[in-house]
Amino acid sequence: MMQYQGLDNKFSIKLPEGVSINLVPAGIVVRSCAYLYDFFIRALVFALIAAVLSFLGDAGQGLILIAYFVITWGYYIAFEAKSGTTPGKKKFNLKVVQDNGLPATLSNVIIRNLLRPADAFPFGYCLGIATMSFSKSYKRIGDWSAGTLVIYQEKKIESAINGDNISHEDAPNIELAIDEQQAVVEFLERSQKLSPARQEELANILSDALNAEGELATHKLKSMANFYLGQKI
Structure with missing residues (x-):
């Protein structure tokens, strides 16, 4: 059971054994900063790949589209499935976990990322930000569907x-x-x-x-x- 603990935005999860695990959900601003950090990394990688493949003519154009698809969808899934973080999340000390505080599984990660288009509707992640704004745990649609949270990693x-x-x-x-x-x-x-x-x-x-x-x-x-x-x- 998850209980909200007030102004510090901390949640205490009550486990069956009576243990309490404290989680601090990451807010909209810091998650936006992490997203922009990851966006610039993805954009830079794609630009470099596109520049090289552009010399291959029509075949290169096809490969550029494939590279765009792989980078867009594979970036978050690959990093989050491995460690729960992306370079952007790691920069701001964030991590994706399950609602019970345990590490996110591959299925959790895939679901939350496949639903990014829903959060991005109609533009600029408007729906995702609106959903996060009305949730004390700052969960977007992908998080609700996958049963995940983005939290601050504690030391x-x-x-x-x-x-x-x-x-x-x-x-x-x-x-x-x-x-x-x-x-x-x-x-x-x-x-x-x-x-x-x-x-x-x-x-x-x-x-x-x-x-x-x-x-x-x-x-x-x-x-x-x-x-x-x-x-x-």
């Missing part, structure tokens, strides 16, 4: 791991259900309030699944949590 997870050198490359080698993933995230968020001994005690409950005990089990759990959060530290 607090970095302090939660107490300086551990955890790599995002440590992807979990076991499959967990959504509620189990959320429990792992809760462990990371609460770990800064727990002694190392208590952290190891809790991590050892999953020692068989993690194939590790003690400090190594704690490290693996924190790494998994960062993976589910889409963090790269």
